[in-house]
Amino acid sequence: MPTVLELNGVSKTFTMHLQGGLRLPVVSGVAFAAAPGECVVLAGPSGAGKSSILKMIFGTYRCDAGQILVHRDDGAIDVAAAEPRQILALRRHCLGYVSQFLRAVPRVAAIDVVAEPLVAAGTSRESARQQAADLLTRLNIPQRLWPLPPATFSGGEQQRVNIARGFLSDLPILLLDEPTASLDAGNRAVVVDLVAEKKRRGTAVVAIVHDDDVRSAIADRLVDVTRFTAAA
Amino acid sequence: MTSRDADRPLLVAEGVSKWYGRQLGCRDVSFALHPGEVIAVVGESGSGKTTLLQLVASQLEPTSGRVLYCMRDGVTRDLASLGEAQRRFLNRTDWGYVHQDPACGLRMTVSAGANVGERLMALGERHYGRIRAAAGDWLGRVEIDQGRIDDAPLTYSGGMRQRLQIARNLVTRPRLVFMDEPTGGLDVSVQARLLDLLRGLVAELSLAAVIVTHDLAVARLLSHRTMVMKNGEVVEIGLTDQVLEDPREAYTQLLVSSILPP
Numbered sequence: 056m057p058t059v060l061e062l063n064g065v066s067k068t069f070t071m072h073l074q075g076g077l078r079l080p081v082v083s084g085v086a087f088a089a090a091p092g093e094c095v096v097l098a099g100p101s102g103a104g105k106s107s108i109l110k111m112i113f114g115t116y117r118c119d120a121g122q123i124l125v126h127r128d129d130g131a132i133d134v135a136a137a138e139p140r141q142i143l144a145l146r147r148h149c150l151g152y153v154s155q156f157l158r159a160v161p162r163v164a165a166i167d168v169v170a171e172p173l174v175a176a177g178t179s180r181e182s183a184r185q186q187a188a189d190l191l192t193r194l195n196i197p198q199r200l201w202p203l204p205p206a207t208f209s210g211g212e213q214q215r216v217n218i219a220r221g222f223l224s225d226l227p228i229l230l231l232d233e234p235t236a237s238l239d240a241g242n243r244a245v246v247v248d249l250v251a252e253k254k255r256r257g258t259a260v261v262a263i264v265h266d267d268d269v270r271s272a273i274a275d276r277l278v279d280v281t282r283f284t285a286a287a
Numbered sequence: 288m289t290s291r292d293a294d295r296p297l298l299v300a301e302g303v304s305k306w307y308g309r310q311l312g313c314r315d316v317s318f319a320l321h322p323g324e325v326i327a328v329v330g331e332s333g334s335g336k337t338t339l340l341q342l343v344a345s346q347l348e349p350t351s352g353r354v355l356y357c358m359r360d361g362v363t364r365d366l367a368s369l370g371e372a373q374r375r376f377l378n379r380t381d382w383g384y385v386h387q388d389p390a391c392g393l394r395m396t397v398s399a400g401a402n403v404g405e406r407l408m409a410l411g412e413r414h415y416g417r418i419r420a421a422a423g424d425w426l427g428r429v430e431i432d433q434g435r436i437d438d439a440p441l442t443y444s445g446g447m448r449q450r451l452q453i454a455r456n457l458v459t460r461p462r463l464v465f466m467d468e469p470t471g472g473l474d475v476s477v478q479a480r481l482l483d484l485l486r487g488l489v490a491e492l493s494l495a496a497v498i499v500t501h502d503l504a505v506a507r508l509l510s511h512r513t514m515v516m517k518n519g520e521v522v523e524i525g526l527t528d529q530v531l532e533d534p535r536e537a538y539t540q541l542l543v544s545s546i547l548p549p
Binding site for chain 2: 069070071072073110114115116117139140142143160161162163175
């Protein structure tokens with residue numbers, strides 16, 4: 056099967072200069088791949104380095120060694136060695152990411168928070184807002200909240216705005232960091248459906264999910280991250 | 288704009304250094320800025336941020352190194368080689384410069400409308416009605432009540448003055464804006480509004496910008512890349528989220544760890 060995302064020998068160590076140069080190894084030798092339409096779930100206890108792996112794929116964390124290859128029609132880009140501009144372009148066109156928490160932007164309406172990545176990638180604002188509205192409706196965010204900035208929303212509402220933002224664009228790779236952590240059963244089921252739809256459209260999904268039901272519903276394959284957990 | 292234009296840097300600093308006598312301003316700074324890209328320059332007072340801004344904005348001459356700019360005719364030129372007329376054209380139209388103190392960038396005793404209209408007149412616009420309409424439109428875009436168009440900025444609050452300074456800069460549709468602590472000296476609530484406004488305008492107009500700030504929240508909200516300076520040198524440069532969430536250098540770690548959680 057062709058892969059769209061491929062990690063080889065990926066390692067990460069934090070050096071804490073304010074703690075006398077303390078070195079905190081996180082992961083080493085991470086190797087796995089994801090194919091279009093496949094959902095790979097990273098498994099392991101808290102602190103095993105799952106979120107760090109997602110952040111390295113997205114380019115938020117630097118990668119000390121190894122390769123993070125994003126395969127595209129015009130060749131592969133190694134996120135670990137890419138220029139900032141290339142990473143920003145990958146985020147617009149290849150890499151979606153639903154973080155654990157929504158980073159609230161002051162004064163921006165929830166519907167525009169959701170629509171923004173589509174607008175940035177070139178969709179008209181009107182069309183992006185229409186698609187955002189459809190997705191917010193599916194995720195049971197009441198219409199009266201759409202024009203409000205999400206900073207004052209409940210945890211579960213913020214997470215659903217975050218999910219809508221990440222799922223709106225149809226990108227080849229989607230990274231999910233505990234998307235269902237603060238959701239009720241009904242909304243968890245919506246997210247399971249959304250992931251299934253993404254897979255059918257050929258998106259490769261890499262997810263961290265602690266909820267057993269959600270995990271068994273979406274995972275095609277588990278990658279045990281404790282294999283890569285670096286010895287302290 | 289073709290993709291080739293977007294691939295070519297708008298502004299390039301090559302090994303730029305500035306000494307004030309024996310006092311170092313900044314040393315050996317190199318970076319490239321592309322169209323539509325926003326770079327934040329962060330660091331404490333005295334780290335050389337403003338010196339660097341003035342060097343790349345052609346307000347100071349570097350002691351060594353050079354600054355290149357891709358002009359509207361598509362030709363990249365060394366700023367030091369520009370004639371007075373070309374430099375004036377850049378300053379009046381293709382560039383904007385937002386000062387921390389709006390009084391430095393505005394004429395405080397003439398009307399807000401005239402402050403915005405002046406840059407259009409420098410471009411040769413003479414039609415009073417069109418100038419006034421454009422000024423009114425821009426006041427609206429920076430959320431200033433158009434009923435205040437005939438008032439001088441002396442009568443404005445600090446936040447309004449800063450928004451007026453931004454309107455004055457953007458009315459000529461510059462491609463590059465230099466900003467020196469654009470939110471410094473403003474109340475927190477006023478800062479948030481201004482940041483949000485800037486964020487929207489930068490995205491909507493595809494502006495490239497160099498923003499000097501000591502406030503990492505400003506860098507996070509507005510910039511694609513962040514450059515960290517200390518004692519006149521660049522200690523770290525990278526994607527803004529990478530520099531803030533995975534700071535590599537000791538000084539950057541100190542800066543990031545010094546932020547109070549909201």
